[in-house]
Amino acid sequence: MPAEFITINPINPEERKILEVVACLRDGGVVIYPTDTVYGIGCDIHNTRAVERIARIKGIKVQKNDFSFICYDLSHIADYSRVSNACFKLMKKALPGPFTFIVNGNNHVPKVLNSKKKTVGIRVPDHAIPRALVKELGNPIITSSVRDEDEVIEYSTDPGLIFEKFEHQVDMVIDGGYGGNVGSTVINATNDDFEVVREGLGDISLYL
Structure with a gap:
């Protein structure tokens, strides 16, 4: 079956449509959605x-x-x-x-994601959908960027x-308007040095 294309207001998401997408997620669905970056x-x-399905779509091992x-x-x-107190304060800001x-994971990280890294990425996007x-x-929902094959x-x-x-x-693609083309800024917060691993849309120096 082809995916459903559903338009949702990016400022005030319609509750009925959110419930429809959540029902899909609860049923094991894979969904594409907008964030504050890509x-x-x-x-x-x-x-x-x-x-595991997302990993196959992206051509990577889980x-x-x-x-x-x-x-x-x-x-x-x-x-x-x-997370440390310093990290929590930074995230709160x-x-x-x-x-x-990127923070240290604990024993509650789903087993399918277990890897030798023992770290997890945490996102709280500034986007209503x-x-x-x-x-x-x-x-939480697992997320990975939708990349383009264009060089x-x-x-x-x-x-x-x-x-x-x-x-x-x-299973579903949410139309929340045009997305950005710059990813999130990735910060290694496994210790309190807060190293920027990848420069992206956010400027973490504003909060340090």
């Missing part, structure tokens, strides 16, 4: 088959993934990670925002073109 592909963090967790706020952080914090999805779902354009920004590309690989 479009992401994701699923319920607890659905092993859906996580254990060598670049997945992050999208959270509604910082309340789920302690469920899956261990910088999030929601265009940052991915993914946050509404996570809030209604009740737990010049790294990320796909047009939801219509994204739908054409992934129509037969995912």
Whole structure:
């Protein structure tokens, strides 16, 4: 079955449509959605088959993934990670925002994601759609960037073109308007040095 293309208001997401997407996620669906940076592909963090499906779509092994967790706020952080007081204070200032914090994972990280890295990426995007999805779902969703094969354009920004590309690989594509083409700034927060691993849309120096 081809994916469903669903338009959702990026400022005030319609509750009925959010419930429809969450039902898909709970049923093991894979969904493409907008964030405050680029479009992401994701699923319920607890659905092993859906996580493995995303890895196949991206052509990577699950254990060598670049997945992050999208959270509604910082309340789920302690469920899956261990962060210092300094890190928590920084995250509280910088999030929601265009940052991915790499932190130490704990024993509650789903087994399908277990790797020798023992770290997880935490995202709280400043975008109403993914946050509404996570809030209604009740737990984080796994996310990975939707990349383009074009050598010049790294990320796909047009939801219509994204739908054409992934129509037969995912279950839903959310049209929340044009996405960005700059990824999140990635910060290694496994210790309190807060090293920028990848420069992206966010400027973490504003919060240090």
